[in-house]
Amino acid sequence: MTIKTPEIESSKNDGDIELSLPLQQDLTDWQTGHEFTVVGKPHSRLEGAEKVTGRAQYSADVRLSGQLYGAVLRCPHPHAKLISIDTSEAEALPGVHAVISQNDQFDIDWYSEEAPLFSDQLRFVGDEVAAVAAVSTEVAADALRLIKVNYEPLPFVTDMDQALADDAPAIHDGDNRVEEDSEYERGDCAAGLQQADITVENEYRTQTALHTALEAHGATAHWSGDELIVYESTQGVHAIHGLLCEKLGLPMNKVRVIEQHMGGGFGAKQTLWKPTLFAALLSRKAGRPVQLLLDREGENLATGNRNSTLQQVKLGASNDGKLTAIKMTCRINAGAYATAGEASNVAGIFQHLYHCENVKTSQVRVYTNTGPAVAFRAPGYVEACFALESAMDELAHKLEIDPLELRRINYTGRDQTGDKPWSSPDGLKTCYERLDEEFGWSQRKAPSSEGSIRRGYGLAAHEWMAGMGNPPAAVFIKLNTDGSADVVTGTQDIGTGTRTVLAQVAAEAIGLPMESVRLLLGDTAIGGVAPVSQGSFTVPTLAPAVRGAGENLRRQILEAAALLLETDATTLEIKDGEIVSTEGKHKSLTVADVCDELAPQSLQAHGSRRANPTDTTIRPFGALAAEVAVDTQTGEITVIRIVNAPDCGRILNSKTANSQVIGGVTQGIGFALTEERMVDHNIGLVLNADLEEYKIPTVADIPTITHAEVNLPDLNANNTGAKGLGELPLIPAAPAILNAIFDATGLRFTQLPINRARVLAALQAQQETAE
Amino acid sequence: MSDNSPTSGKQLVTMTVNGEQTEVAIEPRRVLLDVLRHDVGLTGSKKVCEMGDCGACTVHLDGAPVYSCLVLGIECAGKKVDTIEGLAKGNQLDPIQQAFIDHDAFQCGFCTSGQIMSLKALFEDSPKPSDEQIVTAVSGNLCRCGAYQNIVKAAQAVRDEAKPETRNDD
16 A cells, blocks of 8 residues: 655644644544543653663763763852963863863853853852863862962952942942833822722842752763764753854754753753853863763852842722732842843732732842842742732731632733733632632631641732743654654653653544653754743643644544545544544554554654734733641741642643642742842852752651642643643742731741741740730 | 872772672772762762752662762772662562652652662661651652652552552553
8 A cells, every 4th residue: 555645834834733634633622522531641750760760861870981070160259350360280180181261262252241251250159260171070179179260359249239339349330230120000000009098018028049950050062073962951952052052153953962851950951051061162172071060069159049039019909909009119139140041020920910900010130249040930920929919918917808809809811911811811710719629718717826836827829921832843743663653842851741741642632542652852953943941831832733743643644544444534533543433433443553554654744833822811820828837936837738729721641730739839838938048248158059058848848738720721822721830839839828927926027038037036026016 | 190189099899789799999089979870880879969968869888878978989898789770670660669650759850769769778677667757768858849748658658558549551
């Protein structure tokens, strides 16, 4: 038998699917009442066995013949001029194969300020001064100690408030503002405040937090002839590919970036950092592969952080709880440089979450002599949600309106900045319902006191500016001659379950069982361009393209099957790898049989992601409630239980979705209670650039966390109805916990994190006021 | 060799790694973690903090869990070292490993080797540990993805020998 493989016209390849046959199962079947066999199921991760056996190869595990090990020399001063650097002794040390520094005069710019790769202006403790490659990590460390650097320390400022003082040292040219204030106003905020029956006003501070991915930044770089191969720990293999080509002046077909597994990123690995380029430059100089992975100190000092903020918030409302005005002014600590990647949007949630005609926001980034900030899981929104939702809780308390009811009173189904509907106008409303059901918010007990222990409840709501997906994405599926399928994508699995979820979508769309699908990703040489895994983009970007390719392939299989069965393709479908009639009758023919008949020819199909709709704004939402206990004797805060109801559209895999929720909430508990990068502003040094004193949550700190599934397919968003989930659960955790602390103790904290010392101090102040 | 370098030559050290007698030539300053990752070629134990804070490098030394970043290789002469790579028999997973998959007790997987080795040590000591013992056993193993709740569930499932909540094939 011969069959002409349908041609895919590139001009028709920008949509979901071009069907030549009027098949019954078309895109609408994913919209209503479709019985899924694979999608939505709690499938275990495809890479599970690799990860639990220690066989999964991370970038740090790459071992190439003759591989050298790199290390980075960092500036010990918060602000300094590099007068001279002498690397000769380091270069002479046996086992050292390459040293790079300012002396190499690379013509490569870095950061948005276009500072040179090796600058003589050093602007934070940890700024890179030199890098070495040696036969072992130990010899590399020895070599760093032999580099002689002459620094001229300069006046510095590490505190954001002080950085705006008239006499503050200039970190770059100008007044330490990164840019002009970003202003937004709709309606008349001043008038809205004027007409309010009640206002609440507070200044909120959020801390600098560290991503703390367990796998540090870094790469293994290897020049194979004139081709550079980089094994990188990254959230975006294609982004790294493009940036490496740009920085090194190489054509894209001479650079390949590979990553099969990565040990966490959380935003900090969404762009190219110096260590990867150092590995490439050292490798070129040494003529051998170089692996350069940061140590924990370098990781904590110089590869990004969640910017601290100072937010002044004022809400006005009428006595019935309706918001008449929202005003927010914010300063953001950018650190010493403005990095690439997602911007920290603090203002967004104030503009979007609640119905309000009069809104005014203003935000500005400020330079300080500290490590540069970079997006950290829902950048801006985590910081802002704490302030807005604390203020809303205060408003509810003053108006004696239930906090959940206050949020319902101020509900909006529209994007008020673009004047168009949300893609799921009832999404947040449904989150409120699910939260109420699972947490029992309406039935909760009054805050209680038993001995020194006080218990209380709090909640917070949010939206998230991303999670809509970010085209383009191109997917290619080849059907093997035994009826199994390889799905080739250009995305990466950063631990979120991308590999598994996309395989489910492919299996569903083609009609194959999961075990017949292999999902390929993480290699720029095989997969088409896909966005960085940031902004909860990956699933809503890739899944529609995977589905499109899968449906294309299914159509081809059915056309071939119809020829074999001498019937009309419209009477056939594929279930679990078998050709059946649309009534479900067996045809004694499998996909493998069809492939066998076609061999040595084989089928293949493409799919790509269309643009997002313009008549609606795609948004995910969420709500979270917490129960906490506060010991008024010790100041200890115990989070007892948390329920989170995120609207991420259709849930494609309930198991990995649950993990995103418990993981995000766990990070939120750290942000609320323990995590803070400490800087001694007198000497400009970071005091906790390690995992000993930078406290992330442990297993002992975690309450019962429940994912209240909303699972509301967003049919306006894309052809799978799925939106992003990854960032959502972290956003509302801190304010809900803080609001519960208020409910328990009457203490309103406006600064994060809240630790024992701050609780005890506040309790003492409360007692003194009462006396 | 430079005076600044504390390398005083390599020593031959023999240890039993995952049941196999293994001879390595290592500098006295090289920690067990690096011996395993670089000299033996077993990269399942992960390097994260290098100061005993995170537990990602947990292995068993003569049957007891240790942070391999805090043990010198030369201190392991004549000793028995067991790593994550020795847990499965071929492709037959240890029940803890299977439970981690079934209960999704990891996301990125970078801490997973250490978590499993800490629990393996617990189960070898007490096959029916209490919930508190489970939490204590992994309280020195950080997980930034925040899979703790599922790590505890996986351990409880091993203890209870219960069928997993969800099967791999459903």
